Amino acid sequence: MTLATPAAGNLNAIEVHGITRGSFILRSAFAVGTVYSAGAIGPYVRHALAQGNAGDIDVLNFALTLELLETAFYKRALGLRLSSEVREMAQTFGTHEREHVAAIKETINGLGGKPDSAPKFSFPLSDERSFLALAQTLEETGVSAYNGAAGQIQAPEVLAAAGQIVQIEARHAAAIRTARSQAPAPLAFDKSLEMEQVLEAAKPFLKT
């Protein structure tokens, strides 16, 4: 998959509030170095990275949690008795979510952040019907989550990558709706959700 790491590929071009990441870090490190001696630069660079992109790292970790949930969901679904079309859908969509997880983790690492670890999930799945119904809910939530979080993203490259992912979530949602004989695009404008609303919606699937 040539586009498996759309965000991570261009990290050096990522901007921190209007200046390039490279120049931002160098300038900051230089400023600190002159005051505290060169030995302080290493830790400061890591700190500056985390600081300057703190918002984006939070959004990315939020997206990571959702993608981990979706990955676990599709993996669990493959243990059900499914028709061949629906099984293929679960397999393909599960692969997409897993690749989203990998790309998001890589981007968080690249920005100097730490990817959140995977929570344990549980899903009320018994058959194809319950799988498709919950798949629709999760994919719709995914679309609204990305659309709602996009405005908080600072780095244009991270925003572009989020766009590349949300379009796939929307395509999943439409395909699942069609499989359930529902209108694939019921609204002219997709809704967005706040992060808190999304996390609340995900709660029932988190094992405590």
Place this chain on the structure above:
Amino acid sequence: MPEPMTTAPDRERPGAMEDLARDPGSRRRFLRMVGGAGAASAFAVFLAACNDDDGGGGGGSSSAPEVASPGGVASNRDRGGDPKEGTSDIEILNYALALENLETSFYGKVIESGLFRGAQLDLIKKFADNERQHRELLEATVKKLGGTPVAPVKTTFPLESARSVLRLAATIENGGAAAYLGQANRIRDKEVLAAALSIHSVEARHAATLNGLIGLPPTPQGSFAVPLSMEEVLTTVQQFIVS
């Protein structure tokens, strides 16, 4: 019959862009479609000489095509500068509006053609209604920002059979989704971004559904959707604009 962008991206046809730059007829069609200053700005990428703000009259420009302007839209990315600089939100909105006008006109003609009945006709009508609403929101937003919304242009689509029309619809919708994706990180205003994204994912739904009707997967590009630039999109859609 153009292939769906998703299976046969048009990028391997270097000639198309050159044709557009050389042929005054297609340049006029292009300018009429995106209108005024927005057209000039996008067009500057491969036609440095095009500074004519008047997209309406347009005719008779004899300026020779030149290579990419250093201040052009696409080159911002190449030199690692701010990808947002160079194109205003109004220009991006007018570009999106031009595409929505095209889609609305397309679906209108498809509905009139009588090629569809029953569930497929209902689906097409629903998509047409979505596009009409997109158009209304974009027009209102351009006005709100103090701009002039581009007017619809005269269009032509090859409507031969239900099958070929579905293929064309898939091409247009996959291209539309890629077009919005290509602009997302160039938008400055948060509200404009939110509006564009709320439309982007609906275009993606249309594309996925139409793909299903012609035997393509809903996600032909795999895990990450591929954006298209303004230039790529406008090169592809010019065949639907009547000169």
